[in-house]
Amino acid sequence: MLATALVLAACAAPETLHERPGYWADQSTAARAYNERVRFLVLHYTGGDEARAVQVLTGPAVSSHYLVAPAPPERGGAPIVRQLVPERARAWHAGTSSWADRSHINDSSIGIEIVNRGRHESPRGQVWAGYSAAQIDALIVLLRDLVSRYDIQPQNVVGHADVSPGRKIDPGPAFPWKRLHEAGIGAWPDPGRVATYRARFRRRMPDMRTIQRALARYGYDLPVTGEHDQRTHAVLTSFQMHFRPARYDGRPDPETLARLWALNAEYR
Incomplete structure (x- = not known):
């Protein structure tokens, strides 16, 4: 009876041995002295259309974790957002950057590209492209999830221009930071x-x-x-x-x- 009970208990216990190439990883004992890699969320605009953004962000030079389209497709009433890089990995989105006494922000951030033309010439001179309501709604859902899972502080939801001033200007003055704050994301002055x-x-x-x-x-x-x-x-x-x-x-x-x-x- 005792042997049977032990076998049943072992079968019910979560698997803690994971096979990897040439060895097994024992995950039965977990350390407590660690924290998440991710401390910042950095928002960008693509400066072009979605097809061009996908081509660039899946090429050899730059990348981001997520890409939000102007009119995201839906499944079951929820928006679909492209994920290009696993969150645990380091995407190449911020370049030379710093924020809150941290440099090399790629190391400690998730990068989110938003499809948007940005600043461009028009018959009225230079203008900034707006962001669609559906795009911002999808972005808010994504950001809420990331903020919750990584416990991101409001002041650490930033733009590329914040972490690379003078070198970058995205997501630009047309981006609705106040709308994000009203949705519970990011900072805004009282x-x-x-x-x-x-x-x-x-x-x-x-x-x-x-x-x-x-x-x-x-x-x-x-x-x-x-x-x-x-x-x-x-x-x-x-x-x-x-x-x-x-x-x-x-x-x-x-x-x-x-x-x-x-x-x-x-x-x-």
Whole structure:
């Protein structure tokens, strides 16, 4: 009877030995001192159509974990999103990049490409392509899942322009960051805090060193020089595209700084 019970218990237990080429991996004992590779979600636009994006992202030079189409197909009423790289693997999407004192953001992020033409010439001059409602709805579902599974902090849902200011501008000022925040994804400045700081900065603006420290505190890679130099201009432009898309000239003003201070007060 005892032998039978032991055999039955062994059959019911989860399999902890996994056969691999030339050896077995025993997974019966798990360590607790580790964390997930993924800390950041980086959003991009493709700068072209879906066919071209698939060609480029499955080629030898660049890749992303996910690709979201303008009109995602559905199955059972749910959108289908292309997954091009396993989440455990390192996709080549961010390039030279840094955020929140981390560099080489490919190592610690999931990259999501959104099919969008981006900035382009039109009869009205340069314009930014919009994002479709169905595309953003599919993106929100995807991001909610990733944020939940990897416990991504709101301030770590960022754009390519945030992690590579001056080098990249995607997903651009037409991207609906506020809509994502309303869906529970990513950061956005609280209007009450913004109003308080706006009133303060209309009376007196902080100096450039203080502004640079505030941008670095939020996550941008920015040396404190005390000068409105090229790097500071690029970082301010990226910040404005994300959090103040009505104006992204790279110049500090009370509205831009009020949003920056409000974000640091809430998230940093």
